[in-house]
Amino acid sequence: MAIFDKMEQHDYEQLVFCQDKTSGLKAIICIHDTTLGPALGGTRMWNYATEEEAIEDAIRLGRGMTYKNAAAGLNLGGGKTVIIGDPLKDKNEEMFRAFGRFVQGLNGRYITAEDVGTTVADMDLIREETDFVTGVSPAFGSSGNPSPVTAYGVYKGMKAGALEAFGDDSLEGKTVTVQGVGNVAYTLCKHLHEEGAKLIVSDINEEAVQRAVNDFGAVAVAPNDIYSQEADIFAPCAMGAIINDDTIPQLKVKLVAGSANNQLKEERHGDELEARGIVYTPDFVINSGGVINVADELYGYNEERALKRVGTIYDSISKIFEISKRDGIPSYKAADRLAEERIERVAKSRSSFLRNEHNIISRR
Numbered sequence: 001m002a003i004f005d006k007m008e009q010h011d012y013e014q015l016v017f018c019q020d021k022t023s024g025l026k027a028i029i030c031i032h033d034t035t036l037g038p039a040l041g042g043t044r045m046w047n048y049a050t051e052e053e054a055i056e057d058a059i060r061l062g063r064g065m066t067y068k069n070a071a072a073g074l075n076l077g078g079g080k081t082v083i084i085g086d087p088l089k090d091k092n093e094e095m096f097r098a099f100g101r102f103v104q105g106l107n108g109r110y111i112t113a114e115d116v117g118t119t120v121a122d123m124d125l126i127r128e129e130t131d132f133v134t135g136v137s138p139a140f141g142s143s144g145n146p147s148p149v150t151a152y153g154v155y156k157g158m159k160a161g162a163l164e165a166f167g168d169d170s171l172e173g174k175t176v177t178v179q180g181v182g183n184v185a186y187t188l189c190k191h192l193h194e195e196g197a198k199l200i201v202s203d204i205n206e207e208a209v210q211r212a213v214n215d216f217g218a219v220a221v222a223p224n225d226i227y228s229q230e231a232d233i234f235a236p237c238a239m240g241a242i243i244n245d246d247t248i249p250q251l252k253v254k255l256v257a258g259s260a261n262n263q264l265k266e267e268r269h270g271d272e273l274e275a276r277g278i279v280y281t282p283d284f285v286i287n288s289g290g291v292i293n294v295a296d297e298l299y300g301y302n303e304e305r306a307l308k309r310v311g312t313i314y315d316s317i318s319k320i321f322e323i324s325k326r327d328g329i330p331s332y333k334a335a336d337r338l339a340e341e342r343i344e345r346v347a348k349s350r351s352s353f354l355r356n357e358h359n360i361i362s363r364r
């Protein structure tokens, strides 16, 4: 793998490889772009089959955070970490503390939080070693687990998507297929159930499926059968690249709206959804509730302020559909444009300020 070629392709700033023999830590921190501010993005722990797969995930996710933070109007750049290992078997205290020391070594260029496979308890361990972590226990004045807030944002964004797809933003009576009923999707299912939606769920974890069946009357299907269900909305809430050549022809829905990062395997899959008349709510906009919530900690966490801002995901998704129609481009491109234009504007205006400008870290 030609790593510098890859970094050059999408203009990545920095990849940091972190190794600690005692704890077994093998982590890759990707800092994609810090034009808007320090790179904020979660830490994913996953049992990657190869190191190449881990690097690929880190860089795709890191770039996604640049776009997410920019589109959300945050003064933050984008980055992400992947830790190679099984989150159910390989975690230990020393691992997260060693990771925290690596984060501290970056002196604020990167700020971490939760992602798939990591929890508030892991963030508390990281906090023992660094100031640059969010999503730690509320007892430390933090916002805690970002997942329920992400779910609230996805719910709001799904309603905006429903308005576009069905001409009405009510989800009552709609059938929603949910792929992966983990931390985010469990709360999403709760909102959908409360509004009167019917749920069809799949997960590779049988316990997670059972919980959704028991708590929300969801119908369970096998993981590979989730795409072909007769439904109105598909909510991908597990891993990325699930909108691809195999899955698109199976979809019978009119709307794709879920929390997973990097849902489109390639950009052309966004074009394909558009061509088939399936409305797509861009992933990094609809799932930005968690990062908006943890970013609020950098100003001294205020729940009311954070939730109010997360609620505006409805308007952001609607705005993307407007740009999409105005410019005659698919929604994923409209979202990219929104983020890229903001980064360009800020980069231009910054050139007229002094180097020690007002920034989020200096205000902590």
Ligand SMILES: NC(=O)c1ccc[n+]([C@@H]2O[C@H](COP(=O)([O-])OP(=O)(O)OC[C@H]3O[C@@H](n4cnc5c(N)ncnc54)[C@H](O)[C@@H]3O)[C@@H](O)[C@H]2O)c1
Pocket: 114, 115, 116, 117, 146, 147, 148, 150, 179, 180, 181, 182, 183, 184, 185, 202, 203, 204, 205, 208, 223, 237, 238, 239, 240, 259, 260, 261, 287, 288, 290, 291
């Ligand atoms: N947690 C957040 O605040 C947040 C914020 C933004 C985006 N996201 C993204 O949302 C997605 C879900 O995050 P989460 O925090 O809920 O993670 P999670 O690990 O709690 O949940 C993911 C669930 O997906 C299941 N899963 C994995 N592969 C599957 C497959 N092939 N088919 C069906 N189920 C499968 C897992 O068993 C798990 O239950 C991830 O892509 C994550 O990056 C999360």
Ligand SMILES: CC(C)C[C@H](N)C(=O)O
Pocket: 040, 041, 042, 068, 112, 113, 114, 115, 116, 146, 261, 287, 288, 290, 291, 294
């Ligand atoms: C900063 C975190 C809340 C990041 C989150 N896992 C996301 O992908 O947005």
